Amino acid sequence: MANESFEPKIVGFLCRWCSYTGADLAGTSRIQYPPNLAAIRVMCSGRVDPTFVVKALRDGADGVLIAGCHPGDCHYAEGNYKAMRRFPMLLNLLDQFGIERERVRLEWISASEGDLFAQLVKQFTEQLRKLGPLNWQERIEALCTNL
């Protein structure tokens, strides 16, 4: 499946206080990273409903990044812990759809880690490039015929 010219599409849900600011810092610092990720700002990683992730994958994303404040640093005290607890359930759901777990990542990026954010996007893009396109439609159809 690996395809060197394949450009994966990544949807990123970034928390407003840490990760989005971190991404902003990467921008203001002129740090280069692949344009594959499109960011959606949410107030907190705790706002990320698992349906957002599934919706993104169904609509054509090849990977989804959820990024929030480091544990203990959440602007809303514990929103990122809620995200952390929801995440394993989301992974189970992906297993059931036959989607590789590596396509969805939960990461902690602080407001000062612009370089880390850029590195993460670079690395995630590479990872998805190796995994290849998700092809949701085909996979679900295959899943249905197997049932």
Added chain:
Amino acid sequence: MISLTIDGNVVEVEEGSTVLQAAQKLGIEIPTLCHHKSLLPYGACRVCLVELEYSWGTQIQASCTYPAQDGLVVNTASERVLKTRKIMVELLLARCPEVAPVKQLAEQMDIKEVRFPKKNEDCILCGQCVRVCEERMGIGAVNFVNRGREKKIAPAYDRHSPICMACGACQVVCPADCVDLSKITKRTLRPIPLAFDEGLSGRPSIYVPFAQAVPNVPVIDTNTCMYFQKGTCQACQEFCEADAIDFDQEDKVEEVEVGAIIVATGFELFDSSEIFRYGYGRLDNVINSLEFERISHASGPTGGKIFTKDGREPQAVAILHCIGSRDENYHEYCSRVCCMYSLKFAHLVKEKTEAEVYNLYIDMRAFGKGYEEFYKRVLGEGVHFIRGKCAEVTDVPETDEEKGKLIVIAEDTLLGLTRRLPVDMVILSSALIPGSDSDKLSKILGLNCSKGGFYLEKHPKLAPVDAISDGIFLAGACQGPKDIPDSVAQGAAAAAGALSLIDKGKVILEPITAEINEERCSGCQLCIANCPYAAIDYDEEKRVSVVTEELCKGCGTCVAGCPSGAAHQKNFEDEQIFSEIEGILA
């Protein structure tokens, strides 16, 4: 009250007062040697003699021990008094010809010749040390021993006292300055370091933290104060005329409701002993910038004179830039102020001493108004500038010239040579680092930190004073290393920002709070468990959850956790985010 006449003046004093106290109340000066305000009267020196008039004649008495009595008539300067005092002082001078207060008294009384056999003692046997140890410290480590000519002050059996705690109170009160602690105890006196002088000078247990302290009142250090440690002493109370010393005062935690917070917690200095090779804390005369700042300051421990630790004027001084900053092993950032204060230090050393000054720098960053001009000026003063970072400071000499010196080893990158500079003093321009408890504060206030650990501003260019959370402002070095003009500017901006918030008198909330659709809510109360702000309550009557809008901060965690889709967040609605996803992936 008791009424008595002293030198023709009538004075009223409380019962139990001494004649000396009554005279002091009148402002009449009576010389004393063994008297101390905080100690019980003892009458050892007999210098404070006065003449008491009775119907049957007059009598000479020591005023410090004689109790004031009603109707007493006292002369403090009669011929007989002066003559007797003079003999007492002459006797003391014969015993202790070199003791300063005795010499001073003798001079005042015009005693030139001593008619008694001379001895050369340094102790005047006033017993103040004995009394302070016993009465105020509650120890009694020293006392009078022997009698007559053999009388002296010593610990029991003339051996090192096991009970002496080396507090130094005896040294403080001794008017003859003759207490040798090493004869009393094996312990050594450890001064309490004064934090404002970077520990270069000592302080008492009750002290004013520094000259410009606000409020400018003394504080008691309960960790060293004998009253708090052992319930003794309280000598300070005797000296305070305003009777302001209150040992019952305790630290109080006060809660204040505010509309804005300005964080101005400053910086700490990098601990240069972390870099072993510079010898800080290991070699004498390797000092950091704040220590030099105190040494060179007029109110500092040396009164502004630049001295090495052994009190010599240095012949050569090296100033090492970038200690712990611009260093990938410690702190990558530039501390910004060091170049300029290092130039100032060089200027001060040149001004106050004859020393050669070497500045070892990586790059000279004279960035501000008038700074480049100052750099030029210091260059013109004959300061040596060596471009290269110091490799090591050592006290191991290789030549005779280096003996007894500190040797600064560095590569001069402009000359391409390794140089060994023998100097007497090394000043480390250490990095500015965030406060050691800045993490704790950032958690309490919800601040973010930038890479070096300093607090992060909302926007590096457009909002450099605001913290990320509304209503919190940053000022000074807590936001990043900066010099005084920049700190003042930022502080003024922060104050203006806070004022404008307070002036409005109301806070504008972002329209992003959560709401719960009553018709859809099943009353499962999962959202209540999700909310970190207790902003959701359960309405028992309607059997639904209800959001208190004022408390909701708009994180949306309840929305993501709602199993029935009843909770939603204004402007972050599911549909809106879905549309965003669709837009991105279209």
